[in-house]
Structures are given as C-alpha cells and as structure tokens.
Amino acid sequence: MTINIGVIGLGNMGSAHCNWLTDHPEFKLVAVADELAVRLQQFESLPSIRCFDSGSALIKRGGCDAVLIATPHLSHVKLARLALKVGLHVLVEKPIASDIADAEKLLAEPKATGQQLALMFNQRTNPAYQHIRSIITDQRYGRVRRMNWVITDWFRAESYYSSGQWRATWRGEGGGALLNQAPHQLDLLCWLFGRPQSVFADAGFGRWHDIGVEDEVTAILTFASGTTGVFVTSTGEAPGVNRLEIVFESATLVYDTKLKNIEIAELEIPLGEAIKHNKAFQKPRAGLKELSFSDQGGQHQEVLDNFADAIQTGAPLIAPGEAGLDSLMLANALILSGATKKMVTLPISSQRYRRFLRAKMREEPTGQRVIETRVTDLSGSFS
Template sequence: MKKIRLGVIGIGNMGSEHCRNLAAGKCPEIELAAVADVREDRMEWARHELPESVKVFPSGRDLIRSGECDAVLIAVPHYLHEQLAVQAMSHGLDVLCEKPISVEAAAGRRMIRCAATSGKTLALMFNQRTNSVYRAIRNIMQNQELGAIKRMSWIVTDWYRTQKYYDSGSWRATWAGEGGGVLLNQCPHQLDLLIWLCGMPVKVQAQCHEGKWHHIEVEDDVTAYLEFGNGATGVFTASTGDLPGTNRLEIDCERGKLICEDGKIRCFRLGQNERETCFNSDNPWYQCNAKEEEIQTDGENPQHIGVLNAFAAHLLHGTPLTADAEDGLRALQLSNAIHYSGWTGEMVSVPVPEDKFHELLDKKIAGSTVRKTGDITYESDHTGTGAKAGQ
C-alpha cells in the first residue's frame, strides 16, 4: 500500500497528539516521516517517544526542505500558518493546516492563491465535521426536510478556561501572539459548522468583551447577531467564563425545528409549512402539537483521525476532503467580521474590507504585551504580522 509521508510541524499539545495517533497506526495510508519544533524539550520528546524512523528537525523550514515528506501538518501558533503553508506548497508539499487558516482573511486568500499556483492541496483540520450529530443535521438541512431556515441560535459557552490556562503559554490571549481570543482559539469549529449547516451570514452586529472574565487582552465573551441572505436571523454566543457552560444549537425552519444539545438531536416536525398556517388559519391563537423525534445517527465520530484519513485518501485516490481551504477562509471571514463589528460598534457586511480590518488589528498588535518564549518571539512590529519565527 502506498503511503503519504507526513511531517508534523509543531509538536505541542495538538501536534504531539497527532503524532501519537499516527505512530499508533490509526491512519493506515499515512507514514509519520518527520517532525519539527524549535523547542529543544519537544525535540527530545520526539526522539524518545516516537519511532526511530521519524526524523526530527529544529524548524519547519528545515523539515520542508529535507525531502523526507510528501505533505505536512501545520500545528503552530496562528500567525505562522501562512508562512509555513506557503513555504511547504512552494516546495511541492501538500498541506493540512490546523484551525484557523490564519488570523486575517487576507492571509488566508494568499494561502489559497499559493495552492492554486503550485497545484498543491491545502486542507483544514475542521474535525467537528466528522461528528455524527453535525453530519446528521447537515443532511436534514441539505435535503430541505424542514424547509427554509428562519432563525438559528447557538450558545457555546462550554469552553470554560481558568487564568492558569491563559498563563500557560506566553503567546496565549495576546493580540501579537494569537490575534484573538475565544473567536480565534476556541470557536473556529463552531463558526465553520454554523456556515456548513445554516449558510454564510451576510451581516453581523457584535459585542466582543475583552478581558471580561480573565486577565487577558483579547475577547473572552462574545455575542453576535447574524442576518442571512434569505432573511433568516441568528444569534451566536461564546465565552470562556461560564461555569457550568452550555452548548445548545437551535435551528428554526418553515416546517419545524432542530435542537442539538448533550450529543442528541431533537426534531420537531410540523404538519404543514408555518407560512401557510400563518396566512390560512382562521385561529388567531393557533397552537399545534409538533411531532417530536430524536434523530438517530450512525454514532461515528472519528475527529482528527477522520480528517487525516480523508486527507490521505484525497491525495492518493482523489476522494473529497473533510474541509478545504475555502471552508477555512469562510470561517475566518465570519470571525473577522464579528471582531470588526465589535471593534467599531457597527453592523457590517460579510466579508469586511480586509485593509480596514488589518488597520484595526494592527492597532491592537501595537498595544499588545511583548512576550518572548524559546520558540517564538511575539512582538508588536507595526505591520500586522504579529508573531515572528524565532529561528
């Protein structure tokens, strides 16, 4: 069996987990060929914990140029995604990038242009798309079983984090190091799923509270009002300060609604389209007993392993990716729009002007805390590029 020789760039929390899964043989069409990290302690971990055949490099650049890999998985801080992805694709390697695709949509578009020019694949690690619950909702929405969407709301506040979490990494929760808070770190999956299930909002009005619950400089509490192209509306709420938190998605449609909570989907089906009932019923206080059922799923939830296997299958057999670069760009455009609206206090169209977003983010970076670590130097360089590789 032919295998994809994969290199993992960045072997921190997420990157090391990918390495363990690959080394355990959970992705039969992928060979873990190499890893890279600029931190000596992580390289030592790789030398002792991974198979001897895995080459260890002191930087992503060295791994990319080594000739040891056919593709790379990028699992480094957000600001470095563009730099490393472009380097890899320019050297003939396919790329699977951890979320988000980048910090600014403009950078995401540059990555997509590089993929088109080089002819290489650029995929995103949106592993929540593999969840059986969201796949089942997607099928219902795509098949229009409940008619057009009228309203949606998603309260996702089960991302609780203590101050210790934010203090655990010098790049965390700074504009220069991370480029955002709950929107860019915890919620890229939910923003992607929101678009995947309900469509792309066309307008956003948001409040982004910075350091409301923690001693941080980025947002940890967000509420966004959304408008969709067909006139549907929505509300998206996220926080890392609620305990206990909630994860509840409700989608109201013309012929019923879906409620997703605690890993279950409840579906309420109407006998006829609500729009028909509204204008044809003689009863001004009309009520109905909607048919309620729990939607059964296939129960499969392969998560990161599923995305990796789909990536390999795409490269070897041409089958679909779990999520491609355009998916990553759309999720970031929505994230950027929520930030931009929060910063300006205005209702904005999606996507927002990239130059104006860059200008406002650059001001945030200019006032950001200067932090340094052994692997990345985070500094305000007044160009909006944020983190710089310390290599």
C-alpha cells in the first residue's frame, strides 16, 4: 500500500524531508504547503504534487493519508490536532510543541484505532545511543552515579538567526537552543536516564548573539534514583564537542560523536567496595574497552521507514507522540530556572510555564531583522 503524504513547511528541514520522501518506496509525496510562495515554486511544475499556501488547506484538501509537519514550533500542535481530527497519520518535527500545555492538548486528542502520531527524534536510531541504553537498562555496570553531557557543536552565526523571522524569538519558537538545537539530546537524556527530578540552570539569554532567547545553558540535574548530572549546550562555541560521560558503579563510559567511539573503563571492583576497603590512595584498577560506532544509524530516513511500518502494520514507533512530553518539560524547566535563577522541581505546572512564556512574548521587542527565505545548506546542522 502506497501512503500519500503531504509536507507542511518547506524551510530547511521540510525541504530535506521532501527530498527523502521523493525516493521513498512506501510514501508518495502528493502535496506541499508553505505560506511563502517562493518556496512552492519548485513544486508548481510537478503535476503529481498539489501546492497549498497553508497547512490547514493541505490537511483538508490535499488528498493525503499522512502529513509531516515541519513548520515553526508554535504551529505544530494546531496543525497536528487538525490532522488527527480528520483521520490523518501525523509525523511532527521536533519539538512536539514549545510549551507543555500545548503538548498536553495534542496528546489528549482522540485517535482512531491504528492512527499514528510520531515524532522526528532521529537520534534514537544511532546504534551508539542504543548500545548505551542497553547498558543502562541491563545494569551491566550497576547503577548510574553521574552523567555529564556537553553538546556545544551547534555553532550558529548571526546570519542563521536572521534567516527566518520566527527564529530565536519567544513568539516564533518559544525559546532558543533548548527548543531548536538541543531537543534531540534532551530526548536522549530522558530516554537514557529518565526525566530529572529537579534542575538548576544558568541560561544565557542572548549571551553570544543579538537575540532574546537562550543561546547557552549550563545546568545541574538531579534524578529520583540519586543520579546527578550536568548538561551544557551552546550555539556560540566552535568547534565545540558532543561528549557524553556516564559514571556507573563499576565503570566510566565516554561517548564522543566526533571520535565515533565509546570508551569504557571497567573497574576491577565496584566503587562502593573500593571506597570501603581500599587503602587511602589506592584507586581501583580499570581495564579499557573501546567500541567503534562509525555508523550513525538510519537517522531521518529510518524514522520515515518506521512511520510507514507503523501505518501499514502497526509496528511500534521509534518515538511516539507521548515521548515528546518529558524532554519538552525538561526544556521548559531549564528555561524557567535560567530566567528565575532558582531551582525548579519537575513536573512543572503547565499553566505556570504558559504564564511565563506569554509574559516573555508580550515583553519581546517587535523590531524587524533582516529576513532571508532561502533554504540553507544543512550539512553542518545535524549532531
């Protein structure tokens, strides 16, 4: 069965998805939508693809079985809810929404039997993260004592932020790096370790760029299990790193995406025993194990494959809609903590955060930035 699909939003990611869908064996791209006419021009000469100037028009008249939503974040929920109401399958680009109140509305939307709501969390397909998750789940090295994630290879120049009026604004995105660049790592963090119980964040709102939202965050995390962690992200550093360190009871694991390997220092005896029984300065001996992960997995294409399988056979989704709530709540909590300079306990009140976000939107200057509508090269974007 061929699945007729429409893409809503033809910016950077939407255009990339159109390219991937054009050659996909299970999907047929039959409709596209964007409010900017210039982005529709490349499709207007193709008789097999219908063009619309709004997502709602495509949903109602596009002749689709499914839609992929790749619009600015604040429109995700409205479009996804409309698509679900008319019986379409829905795949939403990250994040699911800009605030948890909106996400909760989407997740409360009734779905027919077999109707799919999926999220584009493509980093879950990376074999390295899958391997790390299996180590944690199996408790191969005991419990996780501490995690540290530094993800600073998101460098963005000022021209990036002026490439769309919605970018890096409270009204357009609902936040900055935590809503645009880091959702993948926040999703993986919750997927690997569970949602933190509390956060304390230093957030730089326009620290390195002429924007009002966060472009750098350093946060301390605590988990119900007793695990502690640090999360750092920035769009103002270069070359930057993407490095995850996990300290277990019996090992320390380091995954560096640039080196494409996992190093595990396996302890001869668990830390708890060494602390109790070793001599004063006697560190437990460790053996080094190195695993290569040059293959990054199927990424976006694998999520598309999985979305098709879920529609056709009911296969489990890599990232169902519900998976987006924890990471979004974490992003909201980090922003709130950074703005108030106070520790925030999770779960946070969706209405409290909505009041905060609306206040930020009201306070935001309305001055115009230089706007470029062309699709830019994405080769340096994925981490």
